[in-house]
Amino acid sequence: MSYIIDRRLNSKKKSTVNRQRFLRRYKKHIKDAVEDAVNNRSITDIDKGGNVTIPRRDISEPVFHHGEGGIKQKVFPGNKEFVVGDQFQRPQGGGGGGAGDGKASNQGEGEDDFTFQIDQEEFLDFMFDGLELPYLVKKQLKNTTQYETRRAGFTNAGSPDKIHIVRSLRAAHARRIALSGKERRKIRELEEEMETLRARLPDTDAESQIQHLKTEIDELKAKLKRVPFLDDFDIKYNNMIKVPVPSSKAVMFCVMDVSGSMTQSIKDMAKRFFILLYLFLKRNYKHIEVVFVRHHTHAKEVDEQEFFYSRETGGTIVSSALDLTAEIIEQRYSPSDWNIYVAQASDGDNWDGDSSKCSDVLNSRILKMVQYFAYVEITTGPHQNLWHEYEKLQASWADSFAMQQIREPSDIFPVFRSLFEKKTEGAA
Amino acid sequence: MKKREPISTGAEWTFDLIAEYDHEIGRIANEYGLDTYPNQIEVITSEQMMDAYSSVGMPLNYNHWSFGKQFVDTQQNYKRGRMGLAYEIVINSNPCISYLMEENTMTMQALVIAHACYGHNSFFKGNYLFRTWTDASAIIDYLLFAKSYINRCEERYGVDAVEELLDSCHALMSYGVNRYVRPQPLTADEEKERQQAREEYIQRHLNDLWNTIPKKEGEEIPMVARFPQEPEENILYFIEKNAPLLEPWQREIVRIVRKVAQYFYPQKQTQVMNEGWACFWHYTLLHKMHDEGLVNDGFMMEFLHSHTSVVYQPPFDSPYFSGINPYTLGYNMMQDIKRICVDPTDEDREWFPEFAGKDWNETLDDAMRNYKDESFILQFLSPRLIRELKLFTIMDDAGKANLEVTSIHDESGYRKVREDLAAQYNLGNREPNIQVYNVDVRGDRSLTLRHFMYNQQPLGESSDEVLKHIHRLWGFDVHLESVLPDGTVSKSYHCPEMAQEEITESLL
Numbered sequence: 020m021s022y023i024i025d026r027r028l029n030s031k032k033k034s035t036v037n038r039q040r041f042l043r044r045y046k047k048h049i050k051d052a053v054e055d056a057v058n059n060r061s062i063t064d065i066d067k068g069g070n071v072t073i074p075r076r077d078i079s080e081p082v083f084h085h086g087e088g089g090i091k092q093k094v095f096p097g098n099k100e101f102v103v104g105d106q107f108q109r110p111q112g113g114g115g116g117g118a119g120d121g122k123a124s125n126q127g128e129g130e131d132d133f134t135f136q137i138d139q140e141e142f143l144d145f146m147f148d149g150l151e152l153p154y155l156v157k158k159q160l161k162n163t164t165q166y167e168t169r170r171a172g173f174t175n176a177g178s179p180d181k182i183h184i185v186r187s188l189r190a191a192h193a194r195r196i197a198l199s200g201k202e203r204r205k206i207r208e209l210e211e212e213m214e215t216l217r218a219r220l221p222d223t224d225a226e227s228q229i230q231h232l233k234t235e236i237d238e239l240k241a242k243l244k245r246v247p248f249l250d251d252f253d254i255k256y257n258n259m260i261k262v263p264v265p266s267s268k269a270v271m272f273c274v275m276d277v278s279g280s281m282t283q284s285i286k287d288m289a290k291r292f293f294i295l296l297y298l299f300l301k302r303n304y305k306h307i308e309v310v311f312v313r314h315h316t317h318a319k320e321v322d323e324q325e326f327f328y329s330r331e332t333g334g335t336i337v338s339s340a341l342d343l344t345a346e347i348i349e350q351r352y353s354p355s356d357w358n359i360y361v362a363q364a365s366d367g368d369n370w371d372g373d374s375s376k377c378s379d380v381l382n383s384r385i386l387k388m389v390q391y392f393a394y395v396e397i398t399t400g401p402h403q404n405l406w407h408e409y410e411k412l413q414a415s416w417a418d419s420f421a422m423q424q425i426r427e428p429s430d431i432f433p434v435f436r437s438l439f440e441k442k443t444e445g446a447a
Numbered sequence: 448m449k450k451r452e453p454i455s456t457g458a459e460w461t462f463d464l465i466a467e468y469d470h471e472i473g474r475i476a477n478e479y480g481l482d483t484y485p486n487q488i489e490v491i492t493s494e495q496m497m498d499a500y501s502s503v504g505m506p507l508n509y510n511h512w513s514f515g516k517q518f519v520d521t522q523q524n525y526k527r528g529r530m531g532l533a534y535e536i537v538i539n540s541n542p543c544i545s546y547l548m549e550e551n552t553m554t555m556q557a558l559v560i561a562h563a564c565y566g567h568n569s570f571f572k573g574n575y576l577f578r579t580w581t582d583a584s585a586i587i588d589y590l591l592f593a594k595s596y597i598n599r600c601e602e603r604y605g606v607d608a609v610e611e612l613l614d615s616c617h618a619l620m621s622y623g624v625n626r627y628v629r630p631q632p633l634t635a636d637e638e639k640e641r642q643q644a645r646e647e648y649i650q651r652h653l654n655d656l657w658n659t660i661p662k663k664e665g666e667e668i669p670m671v672a673r674f675p676q677e678p679e680e681n682i683l684y685f686i687e688k689n690a691p692l693l694e695p696w697q698r699e700i701v702r703i704v705r706k707v708a709q710y711f712y713p714q715k716q717t718q719v720m721n722e723g724w725a726c727f728w729h730y731t732l733l734h735k736m737h738d739e740g741l742v743n744d745g746f747m748m749e750f751l752h753s754h755t756s757v758v759y760q761p762p763f764d765s766p767y768f769s770g771i772n773p774y775t776l777g778y779n780m781m782q783d784i785k786r787i788c789v790d791p792t793d794e795d796r797e798w799f800p801e802f803a804g805k806d807w808n809e810t811l812d813d814a815m816r817n818y819k820d821e822s823f824i825l826q827f828l829s830p831r832l833i834r835e836l837k838l839f840t841i842m843d844d845a846g847k848a849n850l851e852v853t854s855i856h857d858e859s860g861y862r863k864v865r866e867d868l869a870a871q872y873n874l875g876n877r878e879p880n881i882q883v884y885n886v887d888v889r890g891d892r893s894l895t896l897r898h899f900m901y902n903q904q905p906l907g908e909s910s911d912e913v914l915k916h917i918h919r920l921w922g923f924d925v926h927l928e929s930v931l932p933d934g935t936v937s938k939s940y941h942c943p944e945m946a947q948e949e950i951t952e953s954l955l
Contacts, residue, residue: 021469021486021564022542023462026495027549034498034518040610041515080513081618081912083879089904091843094868096771097762098837098855106849135519 042141048073049137053145054432069142072134166261177256186255194253198246202239209236269304269358269390271297272347274340276365278315279332285397288428289364290327292395295435296362304358310347314340316370320347337369337405338376345384359389367396367403374408386416393438394422453743460553465490468557469564475735476565479808481728483568484583485542488560492549496536497521499546503711504536506544507590509597509703511613534753537563539571539714541583554749557742561732566725573816574720576713586710592639593703600696612697615916616683616704621878623683623705624712646695649688678882678897682917683708685883691892692922701920716819716874723777724815726758727785730778760836771868775836780823783832784811794830820872828868830861840867845903876901881927893924900929905938914942 042049052071137145173186213232219225273293275286300307311326312318315333318340344361352359369377386392396406402424409422423434454471455464469488476483491499501518502508534555538544545563547556571577601609616623679685686693687701714721733750736742760775761767787795788807796803802810814827839855840863854860854867870876884897894917898906906929918925927940 021466021473021488023465023469023488024490025462026489026491026546029491029495034501034515036510037501037512037515038518039515040510040512040606041519044512044610078516079909080614081909081916082621083881083898083910083913084907085879085904086907087905088845089900090845090902091904092840092853092867092870092902093843094771094838094840094864094871095763096760096775096836096838097764097768098839099762099764101839101852101855103852103855103857103860105852108848109843109850133516133520135523 042137045071045073045078046145048077050145053142056142070134070136072132074132078133168259169262171258171260173255174258175252175255177258181256181259183255183257187249187253190255191249191253194250195246195248199243202243206236206239209239268306268308268356269300269360270308270310270352271300272310272312272344272359272361273326274312274314274344274361274363275326276315276335276337276340276368277313277329277331278335278368280335280366280368285366286327288397288425288431289395291428291431292364292425292435293362295431296360296393299435300360308352310344312340312343312347314343318343335365335368335370336373337365338373338380341377341380341385345380345388348385348388354388361385361389361392363392363394364397365394365405367398367400367405369403369405371404374404377405378408378412381412381420382415386412386419389419392416392420394420395425395434395438396422397425399426451740453746454741455553456743456745458552458554460551460556462490464553465547465556465560468553469560471736471741472557472561472565472732475732476561476569476728479728479731480812481565481569482572483543483565484540484572486564486568487542487544488564489544489546490549491546493525496546496548497525499536504538505590506538506587507594509590509594509613510601511617512610513614513617535559535563537567538586539567539577539581539583539710540586543568543571543583552749554742554746555753557736557746558729558733558750558753561729562725565732566728567721569728570717570721570724570815573812574713574717574819575817576717576819580713581710589706593707596703597700600700604696609700611919612700613704615919616701618913618916619683619686619920620704620708622881623681623708625681625684626875642699646698649695649698673885674888675883675886678884680880680882681705682881682883682896686917686920689886690921693920713819716821716872719773719777719780719820719872720815720818720823721777722774723779723781724811726754726774726778727781727811730754730782762837776824779832779836780827781811783829784814784827787829792831798829799827821869821874824872825865825869828865830856833861833864838864838868840864879904879906884928891924892922893926894921896925896927898927898929900931900937903931905929906940910940911942914940918942 049071053069056069173183209232213229213236216225216229216232271293275281275289277286297307297309309323311321311323313321313326313331314335314337315331316336316339320343321329340363348354348359381392394409396402406422406424409420412420413422421438423438425431425434454467465488469486473486497518499506500521501514503514508514534548534551536546543564545559545568547559551559571581571583577583597609597613675685683701683705687698687705690698693701733742733747737744737747758772758775758778760772784802785807787799787803788805788810791799791803814823818826833856837856839860840853842851842853844851854863856864880899880901881896882899883894885895887893887895896917906927910927914925914927925942928936929938931937
């Protein structure tokens with residue numbers, strides 16, 4: 020006696036918990052691998068999954084086993100020319116002429132590193148692990164001006180496109196059963212009566228009574244037929260309601276200096292920083308717009324290609340870009356609807372008289388509207404005047420203003436992390 | 448006999464076809480007298496097969512990162528095409544659960560049914576080791592109990608604490624079995640009832656052992672030579688019962704790992720027999736089906752193709768060689784026994800007078816029931832098969848410069864090769880023999896283990912790591928001594944590590 024069961028429909032992810040335990044245990048290795056990938060990989064495929072490699076010895080589970088040495092006798096198959104007493108040299112490196120014990124087979128080539136893949140979701144989780152945008156929570160609770168339609172049961176009124184067919188027919192069926200109960204019971208009784216009469220056939224009296232009953236049944240059946248198949252109040256509609264949802268829109272301003280002093284390598288670094296920010300926002304907001312503002316002595320809103328790759332020369336007036344940013348925010352991105360992030364990258368060069376104007380613009384116009392303003396200075400030299408000016412701002416806008424210096428590509432990710440480190444007190 | 452129509456001719460399987468094949472294979476198996484548990488055949492996907500792989504083939508198990516590692520590894524290798532998955536996994540339970548992969552063709556499903564549902568199944572039910580050490584009807588219940596108990600511990604004491612403990616227990620899993628004492632099978636219900644009682648009992652018993660209240664003056668302190676008086680081979684058991692600092696829940700988890708280890712213990716000792724038995728029977732059953740006309744020649748071609756690749760033994764110098772293939776050895780020995788019964792030569796009559804020419808089915812049945820790999824080889828490996836497989840022994844003595852061929856498949860070597868091969872399957876030789884030797888009950892509570900060396904083989908390099916795990920469980924110093932047969936200590940390990948002078952001191 021055998022039972023045959025189709026298990027294919029059962030949940031497949033039985034090992035998920037164990038897999039997560041494994042990832043959890045080797046979090047540090049995986050984080051290192053992810054950081055490496057972020058730093059070295061081309062930016063365009065940064066949000067794919069990745070390979071993680073862990074040295075075998077780090078994940079081995081130790082057990083007692085025999086080591087090298089002692090006397091080992093082992094039987095082998097497939098003898099060709101050996102006779103008793105033959106001697107030959109011990110093969111180098113191998114386990115003294117013997118393959119390892121049974122355990123070795125499923126461990127692959129022994130000393131190989133253990134490599135496995137994590138998918139995109141996990142990759143990004145590890146990448147953004149521990150990061151949290153400041154004020155995210157606060158903003159979400161505030162200004163619930165957006166709505167989402169959600170299903171909420173069924174109603175008796177609505178527009179025809181919302182008809183729920185199964186429910187409607189079920190209601191109709193129930194109504195028909197309810198309305199016709201009396202008649203059907205009557206019909207059953209009459210039919211039984213007819214049966215008993217039939218038993219008495221051939222009897223003229225019975226025959227006429229049967230006739231009589233027949234007409235009565237027919238009448239009742241006709242009455243049943245008159246119960247409508249579908250009535251107005253059978254029809255059920257899907258009920259949709261509007262639910263206010265937290266604002267899930269974000270706009271990100273990329274502000275960059277493109278004056279002559281900015282080389283392509285500096286711009287590339289800036290680009291990585293912007294992309295990290297973009298990826299990060301993408302995980303937190305449903306809808307993101309990106310505005311590129313570049314400047315030398317004038318500021319201009321441009322598309323991505325031009326932003327990163329067109330060359331300009333000339334002096335540097337940073338305030339022009341900040342002015343433009345403030346204008347765009349005022350015109351297009353009302354702070355009540357949008358979460359606004361500004362990231363500014365520059366080599367720190369600015370025209371001497373302009374830096375104080377910059378901090379004025381930030382102070383009075385920009386910082387009060389944005390969630391976060393991040394400034395990165397990409398330079399190997401000493402800090403320039405803009406940095407010192409900005410430093411003064413930090414004290415008064417500690418929650419929404421941050422600045423860091425980047426020297427080389429491998430700095431980008433750590434800097435990004437420290438800029439967006441969890442600020443729980445700020446979010447609370 | 449009148450030939451019947453083949454059951455099916457295509458490669459596609461359906462549930463109806465599986466049922467029909469199973470019915471016919473079951474009927475033939477019954478004619479041969481195979482005694483099996485009822486079968487539960489489950490069709491699964493490759494992904495589910497990987498799940499099953501990673502929880503050591505069990506349908507459910509407690510959670511641990513090492514199973515996750517196994518899963519990731521399997522998944523990775525499978526995706527890259529480095530390995531295929533097994534066609535089937537079979538679980539020693541009642542009813543006997545077999546997993547069939549949905550990718551298999553109808554032929555493969557029939558092969559798997561014959562192999563697992565009737566071959567392995569009857570082995571589980573008949574072999575003395577399985578009968579003694581495992582309780583097929585209780586294992587699923589027990590695992591359920593174990594899983595939920597460990598889950599509760601994780602909720603209560605944290606995932607990390609449980610994980611550490613399991614790591615340590617897993618390191619000692621091979622030392623969680625009493626080889627010579629027959630265990631008491633338990634059902635899950637009894638287990639639950641007893642668990643509470645056990646907790647209390649052990650704590651009281653422990654207090655007794657570790658009682659430090661000074662004895663009254665004049666009262667003789669009995670000279671206890673050692674504790675335990677006899678060396679204890681079941682290290683996990685010893686720890687469960689005697690480790691001074693473990694909490695009751697920790698003892699229970701040690702016990703769970705021990706019980707699971709015990710469940711797998713017979714499988715380690717009967718691999719050759721178990722696979723040989725199953726291969727022999729799928730071969731026999733499917734051929735019988737072909738004789739009756741239930742399957743066509745195409746079916747047999749496909750079946751034989753995969754059968755021969757399973758029982759192929761690459762020679763020792765082949766790049767594919769990775770030890771003796773248990774399927775080859777087991778299958779050939781089973782066929783050989785049948786041959787000796789049905790068509791014995793003079794040599795066979797001389798070597799196997801007890802069964803040459805007897806009823807083959809009875810002889811095989813007796814072999815299946817009453818032997819394990821070691822004794823099976825020692826008893827049944829024939830000179831003819833040694834010649835066919837061209838078996839020879841190489842001795843690797845670390846004290847000598849060269850390897851030496853000590854015996855080959857000739858008249859003077861048959862017995863020696865057979866003994867060497869049997870010894871190779873002796874679990875006691877394969878795994879270092881380590882036992883609890885002494886506990887310093889009145890002193891620093893240190894635990895001393897002894898490694899009784901076999902053929903002067905030292906311990907491998909991970910011993911220090913394992914010792915750390917034992918130290919975690921025991922809570923006080925742990926020493927491990929490798930001892931030569933004459934009683935001299937050849938090497939000792941300590942956790943925590945000792946300074947050099949301390950070591951010399953302790954040796955004096």
